[in-house]
Amino acid sequence: MLDSATTQVIGPIPTRSPGRRRARGSGVLISGLLALILIGTALFAVAPLRRPLPAPAVTRAVPASMTIPGKAPVVPWPETGQAALMVEGVGSLGRSGGSKPVPIASVTKVMTAYVILTEHPLKRGEHGPKLTVSKERAAAYPAEQSRSESLVPVVAGAVFTERQALQAVMLPSANNMARILAEWDAGSIEAFVEKMNDTAAALGMTNTHYTDPAGYDPGTVSTADDQVLLARRAMKLPAFAEIVAQKQATLPIAGVVRNYNSLVGQDGVVGIKTGSTDEAGGCLVFAAVVKVGGRKVTVVGAVLGQPGANTPVQLARVFRVTRPLVRTAAAAVRVHPVVRAGDQVALVQGPLGAVTTLNATEDLNVVGWPGLRVRLDVDVPEVPARLPAETEHGRIKAVAGGVVSAAVPLRSGVELAAPSTWERIRRHR
Structure with a gap:
């Protein structure tokens, strides 16, 4: 028999509402989805940054060879016997x-x-x-x-x-x-x-x-x-x-x-x-x-x-x-300019559309005569993603008779700028 002085009245035990349990579960799910979306977006944004940019492409703007314009010299060869005539280095x-x-x-x-x-x-x-x-x-x-x-x-x-x-x-x-x-x-x-x-x-x-x-x-x-x-x-x-x-x-x-x-x-x-x-x-x-x-x-x-x-x-x-x-x-035998100072020798295209030119810094002169065939060799090292304006990069050579007769440096035109992070992300969407 219970002592009446210590007897306590115990009410019903409270229980969780089923609706609250569902609400909390939905919140966790939504939070997880948002996290996944954010992670995916971040990964999508970062992925282009992980890929290395291709080197700028160089396209020559001058022909591989040219003939000095004008009337070729008429050589007064002897009527009999043999003869040959050569200009050293030309x-x-x-x-x-x-x-x-x-x-x-x-x-x-x-x-x-x-x-x-x-x-x-x-x-x-x-x-x-x-x-x-x-x-x-x-x-x-x-x-x-x-x-x-x-x-x-x-x-x-x-x-x-x-x-x-x-x-x-x-x-x-x-x-x-x-x-x-x-x-x-x-x-x-x-x-x-x-x-x-x-x-x-x-x-x-x-x-x-x-x-x-x-x-x-x-x-x-x-x-x-x-x-x-x-x-x-x-x-x-x-x-x-x-x-x-x-x-x-x-x-x-x-x-x-x-x-x-x-x-x-x-x-x-x-x-x-x-x-x-x-x-x-x-x-x-x-x-x-x-x-x-x-x-x-x-x-x-x-x-x-x-x-x-x-x-x-x-x-x-x-x-x-x-x-x-x-x-x-x-x-x-005279001096003939085959490329003038400032002439565009090559076009440089960056990986995301940036463009600059490489131009002759001075006249490219060759010693020769009208009708002489001159080969033009363009030597451009790999172009970096960023090339400041007015930077010497590469050179052009004139070759006559198998001998390099002249060479001049090339200089960049406008700045070739490296693409920003946002440009790299935006261009790869």
Whole structure:
């Protein structure tokens, strides 16, 4: 029995309303959905930012090549024989007379001197080692003289420096000194001739064959094109270029000797070598220096097979047909602008539509003549997403005759701006 003093009245136990439970459940669900939507939106917005932007695309706005406008020069080629004409670092002005190998007489000595100087280099003004005339070479002199060969007097035991020997070969065209040099270098004429032919093959002189170091033997044959190729290489040797430009020199025993090439010193002519025999006719490999636009340009050419009854007539003929070639080349070569300062060279398109240009900073000038084909090479490194205005980036080069004749930098136009975060999100919706 319960004590009435401690008895408590206990009412009914309250319960949760079913409606409230449902309301709270719905709120949680809605909150979850909103969270998912917000997360999805964020992920959708962030996704484009995770993708790297492609590099700006560069499109060239100039042609791959162009021809200098105007009337091409008319070259006064000789009526007979072969001829070829080249402007160093620019290109060929052409050739005439075909490409059949023909005797070249003492023009052979260009290869003789080239081999000697590549085997025994000399600096400008340097005399180099000494060589002594052997008894055998001295004894051969009377027989050589009886054949009316071009010679310098020698005696057994005479001493020549390398430079003096080369002067004897290249100025008065001494056949005997060419043979002396050959034996000095290779031990025998036959071994030296082998060197000459190996060198010709290495230089790409495919229509040339040497049988002696002097050119007296008509079996030594070549073409005007091949001789121009050799002359261009030989003129890069300082001592060679120095010697062939001399009008005279003083040698042991002989005293003062003169250059057979009477064109030296006229019309900018600085060499190179004459040649004449009954089989070869009058021959000349020549070089001339002309000034164009503040720079010196070398014209190299060859004329072979000019007729005549004897050496004086043959050489007079070859000089007469060479002068117009030199003067025509000198008159034809000028400075020509192929791209002007400010010209658009390339268009740069950013990944989201931003655009700028790359323009030449100055005139791109080439030395050449009307009708000459010039290649235009555009070199643009990868462009960053942001490229400020007036920023140097890349360059354009003009290539004539396989040689880069000029190059100028490129500069950006308006700023190429990197896209903002909002632009990246908006463009990828």
